[in-house]
Amino acid sequence: MKKWMILVVFLLTAALTACSSQPEPQDAFSAYMDAWEQKEYETMYSYLSEPSKEAVTKEDFVSRYQDIYEGISAEEVSITYDFPEEEESYDQEDTPSYEYTASVDSKAGAIEFSHQAGLVYEEGEEEDRWAVEWQPDLIFPQMEEGDTVRVTRLDSKRGEIFDRDGQGLAVKGPVKEVGIVPGKMEEEEALKEGLADILKLSVEQIDQKLEQSWVKDDVFVPLAMIPEDDEERLTALEELPGGYMINDGKEARVYPLGEAAAHLTGYMGTITAEEMEEREGEGYSVNDNIGKSGLELVMEDELRGEPGWRVYIADETNETKEVLAEQEAEDGEDVTLTISSDVQTEVYEQLKDESGTAAAIHPETGRVEALVSTPSYDPTALSLGLGGEEVTLNKFSRTYSPGSTFKPITAAVGLETGTINPEEELSISGETYEADAGYSVTRVPGAAEDSRVNLRDALVRSDNIYFARQIVDIGGDSFLEEAAGFGFGEDLPFSYPIEASQLMNEDTFESESLLAATAYGQGQVQMSAVHLAAAYTPFITDGTLIKPQLLLNEEEPQAWKEDVVSAETAALIRDDLTAVVQNENGTAYEPVVEGISLAGKTGSAELKKSPDEEGPVNGWFVAWDTEDQDLLVAMMMEDTEEGSHDVVPKVKNVFENLK
DSSP states (O other): OHHHHHHHHHHHHHHHHHHHTSOOHHHHHHHHHHHHHTTOHHHHHHTBOHHHHHHSOHHHHHHHHHHHHHHTTOOOEEEEOOOOSSOOOOOTTOOOEEEEEEEEOOTTSOEEEEEEEEEEEEOOSSOOEEEEOOOGGGTSTTOOTTOEEEEEEEOOOOOOEEOTTSOEEEEEEEEEEEEEOGGGOSSHHHHHHHHHHHHTOOHHHHHHHHTSTTOOTTSOEEEEEEETTOHHHHHHHTTSOSOEEEEEEEEEEEOTTGGGGHHHHOOEEEOOHHHHHHTTTSOOOTTOEEEOSHHHHHTHHHHHOBOEEEEEEEOTTSOEEEEEEEEOOBOOOOEEBSOOHHHHHHHHHHHTTSSEEEEEEOTTTOBEEEEEEESOOOHHHHHTTOOOOOOOOOOTTSOBOOGGGGHHHHHHHHHHHTOOOTTOOEEOOSSEEEEETTEEEEOOTTSSSOSEEOHHHHHHHTOHHHHHHHHHHHOHHHHHHHHGGGTTTSOOOOSSOOOOOBSOSSSSOSOHHHHHHHHTTOTTOBBOHHHHHHHTGGGTTTSOEEOOBOBTTSOSSOEEESOSSOHHHHHHHHHHHHHHHHSTTSTTOOSOOTTOOEEEEEEEEEOOSSTTSOOOEEEEEEEEETTTOOOEEEEEESSOSSTHHHHHHHHHHHHHHHO
């Protein structure tokens, strides 16, 4: 009896043990899904049935998943599923299937789908198991054998730049496409050499284009695009032997003001490897264009917009079978500037044959109406990839010694501190003044005749000695404290990056000679044309330093600094600067131009390392219209023969021609 009971217990235990070690399909399904979530493709493959493995090798299986997920930038895969509440038992002949929901992120957004995976029972030499029956529809339900997953970028439309009146400054415009029809080339080498010279390509580059696999004798092979109005290149093309062709109806980024606004607008070009690295993760591709300078670079993020993406299944003929996810492109923003094309062009015309810079602003609103730097370049030619253009230095974003155009600021500080009495006359004899040992201040020609000089005389005739003596009386600390109200040492609150102006390199004046030189804008004083123009606005607004404005949608006017000077000080300096232009002794009196009423200040900044040496002179003139008070121009010319006297007529021409 006992032996029989022991045998029964043994058989039951063996049966239970056998049941507990029996493989379950749920376990194989869960393991496969867990490996999928972790993107462990080799592990996934190990759970495939033998027939599935015969249909696809491990290498092909792994590379297929890797290529798809890397191509769509899938960082995360999320799988959810539920088993029946009551555990089911399956025989070896059963083919259970389980539903699951998957979410795969992609460049175009999440791809979500529900599907089911079937399993089969397989006996093995070492152990039996349940295995996944794999088909391409387990990647995405819509897929069949021979299908592929593709990603297409949807390009955004680049924003355009306009002046305040809606005239284009950087826009999509008509261009001409120049190319070759190989079978029609008459004198092949002469044609290639001529096209290379005109389009600034090499013959090797032309050959590379002609050797592309799709090229046939009767097919047009594009080489380059040229501006629609490029008469010089179009005329040169007419002299070439036959075989080239020009296609109209093309569009590209163009700059209607050309050289007149080149440093303001900048230009575009193909993105470099370094730029790709700097902007990793921002959706740029190797063939993209990107802003290289000017506003094209400064406002790249706003102008470019955001590219879109489409993830889709393509059949064996590369036709779209089904779109899995799509994210629409966001077009870039259009930008409207305060710039006036008329003012920009006129200022450029005055400076185009010189090396210099200018800023024109509305002194009561702060609207910047022109930003010019010369010599210039052709931004359209550069954006179209035509060589031969040298990108020249942008001078309106840099600082220079302002020379005597700084004297009104010194005068304002002296008046505000009570150091300068405008009616008091200083006794000045001779042409030099010894500031301290080894440094002397020289009077400008025309200011050495009078021995008694008041503030008005000193501004009209630009007397260096008067201002040098006054700033010494003001004192370095007091001068720094008051002059800070004009924005020195601060970043200019402006939409275009401009170097910060400064009064000196250190925190305090190291010598009386440096303090004296500062009074008339020499020493270590550095100002940009934009800041210098803005610094004159307190004299027009009765004390408010107006914030310069480049974007039309900004609120205007905005104060950068309030109560920089009193209304009385502003009025006094304003009257004296009017005399600089209208008084026959004034440094800006000649040439006399009928019909315009200006006030302003000249400046000639000497660029030399020591007082004893000769050096180039930069000429300045800052002037505004005293009747309409709607335009102020600060212009600088480098290495002039006559200093400010070379600049004055150019600035006056601007006002006269714009009337």
